């Protein structure tokens with residue numbers, strides 16, 4: 124899927140071609156130096172990305188999943204501990220909790236933003252709860268002040284999963300610097316992505332940063348001296364070189380996404396059943412542009428036939444996945460999350476979308492929603 128479509132869901136080629144000379148020159152420099160990990164490119168990217176998020180410290184790691192697991196470990200969360208999060212997310216959020224041996228506890232989502240409903244936190248907190256893990260899904264921040272207030276009252280850590288929200292803000296503050304630790308995936312298709320697997324943790328707490336640095340490098344600060352059982356979760360110089368080149372463009376790319384979203388929303392409000400909501404205190408960076416449509420599966424097929432890629436983020440809520448069986452959740456426990464999963468669809472979204480491509484998508488959406496045979500509700 125992708126290459127054969129007129130408008131793929133995501134097209135990463137245009138961005139690569141624009142930056143190709145710069146990236147190739149950086150690759151050559153890194154390879155000529157043969158300093159391939161934890162070198163100057165990693166340190167520079169950590170510094171610049173942390174500053175971008177309004178944070179003192181950045182710890183480059185090998186993926187977003189590892190970023191979350193390292194953050195949890197740095198907070199000494201493990202077996203017997205509970206972490207409150209949402210089921211409307213990518214599996215990695217919950218995998219990281221499982222990786223450290225802790226138990227995920229789910230709250231439902233706000234029916235308008237599809238993000239963590241902080242009003243439900245009080246109902247699920249127990250004496251074993253150690254952290255809240257809000258997910259800034261699709262590019263819109265969770266409403267953080269009530270989450271922070273709740274966490275402070277119960278002496279909990281707040282770990283943000285900001286993997287889909289590089290540059291998004293909540294009350295003027297960039298995500299990643301609002302809770303104790305921010306975790307970002309830098310997977311190639313995110314708002315900021317390397318050419319492979321990468322991630323980063325951001326924090327204003329130097330002790331937590333130091334612990335994450337140690338754990339990501341086999342539990343050592345000094346080579347071959349291992350203070351704790353760590354892992355190999357380092358960011359490498361090749362990926363850091365790509366990220367360093369791309370970071371200065373992130374705001375421009377997010378603005379392009381926002382402009383596309385405005386066009387979609389102007390044209391599709393009242394056509395689809397729901398367009399993305401943006402809270403007055405938030406800036407949305409549209410990792411995905413998610414709408415609700417009737418007869419979703421037929422709608423997707425019709426668009427595919429017209430050369431337009433779509434996807435579902437995500438088709439099955441995490442608490443109902445076979446992998447989560449041991450946590451004992453059944454259908455009906457998170458009704459807003461469950462109902463949403465059957466109705467959402469993501470439309471093509473990436474900075475380099477042209478106005479002609481946007482118009483193709485909009486026309487196809489209008490045509491295929493209006494079509495009576497597809498609209499039999």
Ligand SMILES: *Cc1c(COP(=O)(O)O)cnc(C)c1O
Nearest residue numbers: 186187188213215216286308310
């Ligand atoms: C992509 C993503 C992750 C995992 O990141 P990887 O780099 O693929 O390990 C975690 N959480 C969310 C919400 C994501 O979108």
